[in-house]
Amino acid sequence: MLNPQIDPLGESRDQKGTDASRRNFLKSIAAASGGLVIAMYLPGCSKTENAAKNAGPAKIIEANAWLRIGTDGAITVLCDRSEMGQGVYTALPTLIAEELGVSPESIRIEFAPPGAAYVNSLLGAQVTGGSTSVRDAWEKLRMAGAEARTRLATVAASNWGVPASRCSVADGYVVFTSRRASFGELAEAAAALPKPETITPIAKDQYRFIGKPQKRLDTPSKVDGSAQFGIDVRLPEMLYAALAQAPELGATVESFDAEKAKTLPGVKHVVQTSAGVAVIADSWWQAKTARDAVAIKWKSGPNAKLSNAAIYAGLKTAxxxxxxxxxxxxxxxxxxxxxxxxxxxxxxxxxLAHATLEPQNCTVEFKDGNCHVYAPTQVQQLAQAVAAQTAGLPPEKVLVHTTFLGGGFGRRLDVDFIPPAVECAKAAGKPVKLLWTREDDTTHDKxxxxxxxxxxxxxxxxxxxxxxxxxxxxxxxxxxxxxxxxxxxxxxxxxxxxxxxxxxxxxxxxxxxxxxxxxxxxxxxxxxxxxxxxxxxxxxxxxxxxxxxxxxxxxxxxxxxxxxxxxxxxxxxxxxxxxxxxxxxxxxxxxxxxxxxxxxxxxxxxxxxxxxxxxxxxxxxxxxxxxxxxxxxxxxxxxxxxxxxxxxxxxxxxxxxxxxxxxxxxxxxxxxxxxxxxxxxxxxxxxxxxxxxxxxxxxxxxxxxxxxxxxxxxxxxxxxxxxxxxxx
Structure with a gap:
């Protein structure tokens, strides 16, 4: 058993998040009222869509990841790293909270959309992997928070006619002796200031949160069931798809007979996809049952004779x-x-297989000329690109909604589960959730x-x-x-x-x-x-x-x-x-x-x-x-x-x-x-x-x-x- 008596550092818990709407986020930026946006380079997190609606829209200082302070005082971090249990949902907002003098629990969190602005500088792509999230965020997030703090203090000091160096921040306010002004009051003016010449993050000996045990922010939502993983996505009129993949690696569909499958309850469509044959039905179990009834003739590929013995013989020869x-x-x-x-x-x-507890899945909806992809992915840009190619749309028409990941371990750095979901939704004309079985997951892993x-x-x-x-x-x-x-x-x-x-x-x-x-x-x-x-x-x-x-x-x-x-x-x-x-x-x-x-x-x-x-x-x-x-x-x-x-x-x-x-x-x-x-x-x-x-x-x-x-x-x-x- 685990031994909690060794080096006790306090209890560990986790907090909430659902996927954020990229469209609403962009709308909020374009709106007329004021607020403060500090550009930063952030590895990743998420919270509710309402955060984008409630936070005041803001002037963009730099196009990168964002720290947003609305005129209502709401602080929102748009995170560009996926949360798969490793704790970025808590660790990354803590860096911002430290600089702003607010508790991590007061920060609102949203997942970032795909975009070059969110490239991980340690990996050269928009990727959650390589144990890079905190390493990449350490300087950038603290500097982003420090810049926001400096701007807010400068505005307040100017209003009060006092040196900015005498002002401090605490719990969403800039404070000087008995005077205080909320971040929301100061946000619009702060956004209009030029970038400060000197930005100094808080010294280590002044940390209130960094380096100390904090309860995980995603635990409550995972306990009460409100946390949304890919497998949890539900959309109006959504159908379900089960995919038959070749039992032999590299084999392709030569022909199939779906007549029996089409007679089974709930079946709506049988579709040949780039990855095999998919059955689309009212429920996933109906789709899976009908999938098993499809008679498929597979055409062998170059791996028909592949074996472990051959693989290790090849390594020895090499x-x-x-x-x-x-x-x-x-x-x-x-x-x-x-x-x-x-x-x-x-x-x-x-x-070895990755064996993520949440099997591969993806939900796709075509709506208002856009392709919406709801996916537990570690690579938002790559997910967008492959979905766009499959849908025949420009990338900007593909909106990727990142969910919590029920295990990643590197498996979701690949996007092979996304194209067939796009193909199914396109064929059905309705939202479709494609879900792999555990057997699919184990036998078709990378x-x-x-x-x-x-x-x-x-x-x-x-x-x-x-x-x-x-x-x-x-x-x-x-x-x-x-x-x-x-x-x-x-x-x-x-x-x-x-x-x-x-x-x-x-x-x-x-x-x-x-x-x-x-x-x-x-x-x-x-x-x-x-x-x-x-x-x-x-x-x-x-x-x-x-x-x-x-x-x-x-x-x-x-x-x-x-x-x-x-x-x-x-x-x-x-x-x-x-x-x-x-x-x-x-x-x-x-x-x-x-x-x-x-x-x-x-x-x-x-x-x-x-x-x-x-x-x-x-x-x-x-x-x-x-x-x-x-x-x-x-x-x-x-x-x-x-x-x-x-x-x-x-x-x-x-x-x-x-x-x-x-x-x-x-x-x-x-x-x-x-x-x-x-x-x-x-x-x-x-x-x-x-x-x-x-x-x-x-x-x-x-x-x-x-x-x-x-x-x-x-x-x-x-x-x-x-x-x-x-x-x-």
Whole structure:
């Protein structure tokens, strides 16, 4: 069970949001009365449409994301990042609230529409991913709030004939001694001012909200049921669609007979779409039942003979080819030739599904010449573009309404579920909600890439590491998703947790061999950190054993010039009582830095024959300055459970072009009674914020497998654990 007694930082809750109307937002800007809009670059959130109607329209200062203060005093943040449980709905408004001297609960939140103004500067697109939301917003949102505060104080000071520096803000007012004026009173005049020459955000020692536990703002709506996820969307006269997709990956519809399906209750249309055959009916169950009655003849594609055996054989063959240099220091080949002791190992990683609890879905309505897309998406611009192409409309005629996401994990960076929904709505002439089954979701995912990674190390006569060599072989997700980004460079999302190898060695060589496997692969929570951290940290344990040294001490001694790495390693070892566990318990350790966050983990396990029990996971984290420690802790705990599920139980298996796993009975999730004690320690830091949505996931597998080796001296070089002769 989770251990709330460790480093208590207060309780953690969540708050409300439905999708916002882009049209009403634009109307509000164009209206005649006054208000204040401060441009900013914001990673994302949402609240009700009424916020746009109630807030006074405003003069636009810059075209980017917006902080809006209406003449009624309402403060609205238009957020351009999707909320999928990671907490941006709370963290991002907190940055604005701090600068304006108001509580985060008083901020109104809306999702941003698609637009170049909302591009994530760390990723170069309008994307929620890569653990970038707070990292990208940290400076921009605080500066946006500080600019608004400066303008408001300047107007009030001018009215009162006092220095602006003597004025402060509190609870929606500018204050000087006994005088005070509301933000609403000052907003219109503040908007007319030129941009201040000097904008100074509040100093850390004056923070009221940042760095302190705050209740999550989306919890009440999720408790009372008012939160709107994609699956919750209801529109007048809406129909439902179920999509039959090819059982064999890459197959297409050759012909189909829908006569029987058309006779079933509620059926309105049977439509061939770009993704298969869809049945549209009055209810989803009617649509699904009729879908199963459609007789479809499928035409095989290039993946008819695809199998896991063929995929891994291809990776092995590719390993003999020339890779792209990622890192080269000293002379690794010479170092290996001169080794007193040499260690070599090959690690293979499986494909994995995202397994979001909310299956893929999209609701589309054509209305007043526009195409309205209601979708749980991580990529609003891309969703708009693909919907526009499918509908035959210019992008500005496609209005994307972002909902809460019932899990993302990278799956909703793809938009394959949107075109068939558009096609269905266009054919029906009414709003249509397309909903995938769990089986659809599992068998037509964009899986985490498989990988085959080879490691070599050289030790001198004292057991000191002199050489480290790593070859990564895997497909490139970015080559499909954003080919222009990696046209002339190594895919940065394929070499994470490898290019920044931290351990001191005279000779270091890292290469990447890109090998495609015939199907599209996708970004999966932590991306290549999970692949490469498992390889590097498992191998470092092997090297420590070969050197005759304690795995923790071996790492510690190689990190003298890496203080942040060493600090989290030492903190984790101390909190986990490394080497001092009860008889029959064994520990494994792992270390990583990803997305500007430094973290280490210790797993504590026991083995009775081949039966494994995971008793405890201890993790220490330095993620720089934290906006909300409760959310950081929740992210870490959730990531550990997510990582445990993958490490212990899951992989995707393909034979004859068909995916074997179908549902949660054979693609297993961890049950609540199986979760070990989890202890998370957050290190204080003055560094800029690091990402927290993903990196912790990557440490779980190597920590567990290193602990298994400590218990039974069996080295696991592939996953999941349950397929390596171990019972969990």
């Amino acid at each position: 390993a003999a080819g020339q890779g792209k240099e990622v890192r080269n220091e000293g002379d690794a080949q010479m170092g290996l030739r001169g080794a007193v002791k040499r260690v070599d190992a090959v690690y293979e990683l499986p494909m 899986y985490r890439p498989p990988a085959r990674n080879s490691c070599s190390a050289a030790l001198d006569s004292q057991g000191n590491l002199t050489t480290f060599k790593l070859q990564l072989v895997a497909p490139s997700i970015t080559s499909r998703w954003a080919p222009a980004v990696v046209k002339d460079i190594v895919d940065p999302f394929a070499i994470e947790a490898a290019h920044n190898y931290p351990y001191a060695a005279a000779n270091v060589r890292v290469d990447y061999v890109q090998h495609e496997i015939g199907i599209d692969v996708g970004y999966w929570r932590s991306v290549s950190h999970a692949l490469n951290c498992f390889t590097v940290e498992s191998f470092m344990d092997e090297v420590a054993v070969a050197a005759g040294k304690d795995p923790y001490q071996f790492r510690h001694d190689l990190l003298e010039k890496q203080p942040r790495w060493q600090a989290v390693l030492d903190a984790t070892a101390k909190k986990a009582q490394w080497g001092r566990v009860a008889e029959g318990r064994h520990q494994g350790i792992a270390l990583m830095s990803g997305y500007d966050t430094y973290l280490a983990m210790v797993a504590e396990v026991s083995m009775a024959g081949n039966k494994l029990q995971v008793h405890k996971i201890v993790c220490a984290i330095d993620c720089g300055q934290m906006v909300n420690p409760d959310i950081v802790r929740a992210q870490a705990e959730g990531s550990i459970i997510f990582g445990l599920t993958a490490a212990l139980y899951d992989d995707i298996n393909i034979a004859g072009g068909k995916v074997a796993e179908q549902n949660f009975n054979d693609y297993r999730l961890m049950r609540i009674n199986e979760v070990p004690a989890v202890e998370v320690y957050l290190l204080e830091s003055n560094e800029k914020p690091g990402g927290m949505g993903e990196p912790v996931v990557a440490l779980v597998a190597p920590a567990i497998c290193n602990a298994i080796y400590a218990a039974n001296k069996k080295r696991l070089r592939t996953l999941p654990v349950v397929k390596q002769g171990i019972v969990v």
